[in-house]
Amino acid sequence: MRKLALDDEILLKIEKPARYIGGEVNSVMKDRNEIDIRFAMCFPDVYEIGMSHLGIQILYDMFNRMEDVWCERVYSPWTDLDAIMRQEKIPLFALESQDPIKEFDFLGITIQYEMCYTNILQILDLSGISLLSSERGEGCPIVIGGGPCAYNPEPLADFFDLFYIGEGETVYRELLDAYRENKKAGGSRRDFLIKAAQIEGIYVPSLYSVTYKEDGTIGSFTPDHPCAPAVIKKQVVMDMSETTYPERPIVPFIKVTQDRVVLEIQRGCIRGCRFCQAGMLYRPVRERNVETLKEYAYKMLKNTGHEEISLSSLSSSDYTHLEELVTFLIDEFGGKGINISLPSLRIDAFSLDVMGKVQDIKKSSLTFAPEAGSQRMRNVINKGLTEEDILTGAEQAFQGGWNKVKLYFMLGLPTEEKEDMEAIAVLADKVARKYYEIPKDQRNGKCQITASSSFFIPKPFTPFQWARMYSNEEYISRAATVKHAFQNQLNRKSLKYNWHDAEVTVLEGVLARGDRRVGPAILEAYRSGCIYDAWSENFDYEKWLKAFEKTGVDIAFYNERERDADEIFPWDFIDIGVTKQFLRREWERAMKGEVTPNCRQQCSGCGVARWKGGVCIEGKN
The missing domain is CATH 3.40.50.280 (Cobalamin-binding domain)
Known part of the structure; x- marks a missing residue:
């Protein structure tokens, strides 16, 4: 005992x-x-x-x-x-x-x-x-x-x-x-x-x-x-189907954030969004064998008693066998009270059709991530979505019975102008209009479009690692510009706008791109009582400012300057496969508003060809 x-x-x-x-089901002694x-x-x-x-x-x-x-x-x-x-x-x-x-x-x-x-x-x-x-x-x-x-x-x-x-x-x-x-x-x-x-x-x-x-x-x-x-x-697993995977995951005694069976269907992403760190870090794309995933689904549900199964990846729509896997899960488990969740789907007819099969539309809302309001900005970040894609997806969703849509955006992106900020509200209003174009007797209650914006943080190993950030006051000003634009929209009663905490963004920027000189400030902040900084009720920005001041860390140096092309970054000694030359090339294309095709359309020579067996098996460094 x-x-x-x-x-x-x-x-x-x-x-x-x-x-x-401790002592949870499937924990190991x-x-x-x-x-x-x-x-x-x-x-x-x-x-x-x-x-x-x-x-x-x-x-x-x-x-x-x-x-x-x-x-x-x-x-x-x-x-x-x-x-x-x-x-x-x-x-x-x-x-x-x-x-x-x-x-x-x-x-x-x-x-x-x-x-x-x-x-x-x-x-x-x-x-x-x-x-x-x-x-x-x-x-x-x-x-x-x-x-x-x-x-x-x-x-x-x-x-x-x-x-x-x-x-x-x-x-x-x-x-x-x-x-x-x-x-x-x-x-x-x-x-x-x-x-x-x-x-x-x-x-x-x-x-x-x-x-x-x-x-x-x-x-x-x-x-x-x-x-x-x-x-x-960087160490990479190339054959995803040969790696160990938890067939008997631990079942907690209390409700946790993700209380479900999780099937990791693939690693990596073909899309090349220039702001996305995960999309660069986890290249190349490697898929799990669909038959193996079917076996895992049986075993994990049996060994846990969970009533939901989630498919995990950076972009589930790009998994080659998604339709086969989802159809299998619906046929095998749909009638047994097992819910199926599909995060990270793109806005297209196939994805909406899949979601319509697995979601209870009376209880759920759809989440789209345009990331930017204007087409110019979506080209800068290489999102690969047009306004037509977004509005067509919204229209199909509304016709399928959904009436709640969440839209995610970023503020403070490189080259962003006032018109790009205001375009967030304009796009949200256009989405709402698509709902009200449906005949009244075919609508599913009132439409609710919730737009949320985080403030952009240029992360290591992305094309935007050279970009600057802004001050706390500037971020708040940009959010105010968007909020004002929402108040001027025709369908404003159906629109809601939220934004992220600017102070957290400023701190995260310093920690994300900092060097060894930031370490003493982290230690000083901890000693002054900072813990659980990710929890708003515990976050104390003033303590962090005092810690930076005491240890000589200049926020503006780390956040508010654009990096030179030849600057040595604190992380340059790490080889993730994607080369710095490729990232710089993508930064320059971003400044011109040029779109780079995804990996399945065309190899862009990012460097991961060194890892044979992924999507990219040829290319140049």
């Missing part, structure tokens, strides 16, 4: 104690005496968010299939338990064994978004692990980071021992074997880090040095040790 790390008195004091007790390596897998956010992340489930399953490894989970304690653990000096623990994280060999942290950076420090702090990697002793867990934010690891370089660049199914076995062998030979912590640096895809920040020019830009980034490579190459 496991002894819980928290006693009954504490569990009665906190919100949702089921977040911390092992005998400590029969394993060599203990791995704590962490999602640095609240349990409900972390339990919904597919990547954690995949790695958890992969590690626990290894006889010599026991992988357990840990999430950020919510603020109520955080306070109690500090007061009572309770160390952070893993869900499965309830053992302290500090007793583990590895602490692996997935870094999915910039606003969780202070939560990473919370995890380390509550675990009793030194926040700075340089201060960790021999018995301390190896702290390793991965996920999309690891593609610019530099703001977090002081806090991590290792970063894993790429997809987790590739070199983890080699890394764990190197750790075991080093431990058996009596090697030191540094000995292991040097061995790890020689494994392709592993980045050890402590083995590299950075110099800066007088203007503050990077002068050089070089390895200090002969075993550390100058370039870290």
Whole structure:
């Protein structure tokens, strides 16, 4: 019988104690005496968010299939338990064994978004692990980071021992074997880090040095040790059907954000939107075998009892066998009370027909992502959507019975003018008009068009990585321009407009494109009380401003300047396959408003031809 790390008195004091007790259906228990390596897998956010992340489930399953490894989970304690653990000096623990994280060999942290950076420090702090990697002793867990934010690891370089660049199914076995062998030979912590640096895809920040020019830009980034490579190459799984996949995913006791079976149908995207980091990072496109997916659907539904199955990818409409798979799922499970969800569909007749089969139109709304209001701006960002596509899709949706549509846009895109901002409201109104053109007796109640705009953040490894951002005040002004335009529309009573928090955008911009000099500001913000920055009720912009001021971080330097063509970026030492030359070429095409065809129409020579077996198997670098 496991002894819980928290006693009954504490569990009665906190919100949702089921977040911390473990023991869920399909969670894995092992005998400590029969394993060599203990791995704590962490999602640095609240349990409900972390339990919904597919990547954690995949790695958890992969590690626990290894006889010599026991992988357990840990999430950020919510603020109520955080306070109690500090007061009572309770160390952070893993869900499965309830053992302290500090007793583990590895602490692996997935870094999915910039606003969780202070939560990473919370995890380390509550675990009793030194926040700075340089201060960790021999018995301390190896702290390793991965996920999309690891593609610019530099703001977090002081806090991590290792970063894993790429997809987790590739070199983890080699890394764990190197750790075991080093431990058996009596090697030191540094000995292991040097061995790890020689494994392709592993980045050890402590083995590299950075110099800066007088203007503050990077002068050089070089390895200090002969075993550390100058370039870290992203690790990619090419045969998706041969990789491990969780047939028995963990079933939480409480409702989580994504309470369903998830089928990952493919990785990568052919579209080439110039703002989209994921579309560049996860190239080339690799599809899962449709017959394998059918088998997974059976097994996962049987092993979980879930009543919904979701198809996961960056662009589900581009999966070659989507119609066959959806038809199978409807025929097999539609009559058994199993709902089917299809995120990331494009606006076309096929997608709408598919959605019409699987969604209850009385309960759901359709989501379109034009990203920009004007055609000029959609060409700049290479969205690949015309206004005719959008309006035709909306018309077909309304004729199919939908009456609620969500439209997603971005403000602050490169070359954006006032007319482009106002075009967001004009487009939303045109969508509403399509509804009211339907004969009244054929409408499904009142039409509701909800437009939302986030503020654009130029992410690493995108054609827009050279772009500038704006100040908090400028973003608010742009949102006000759009709001005013909505008030002038004919169908304004059917229109609603929301916008993202500009302060969060400014902070995220600094963290996304920052270098090692940003690390001390993250540490200072955490020490001043910043955690759960992604949660509006906890976000404190003033504390972050004070942290930047105290540590000498200039927001304008990181956000409000366009980068020179030859500037060295903090992430330039990472090879994701897509070349910097291609990204610069796409930036220049964007400035001319030129559209680049998608990968299936024409190879644009992005560089991923080096990974044979994806959509792009030929091309030039």
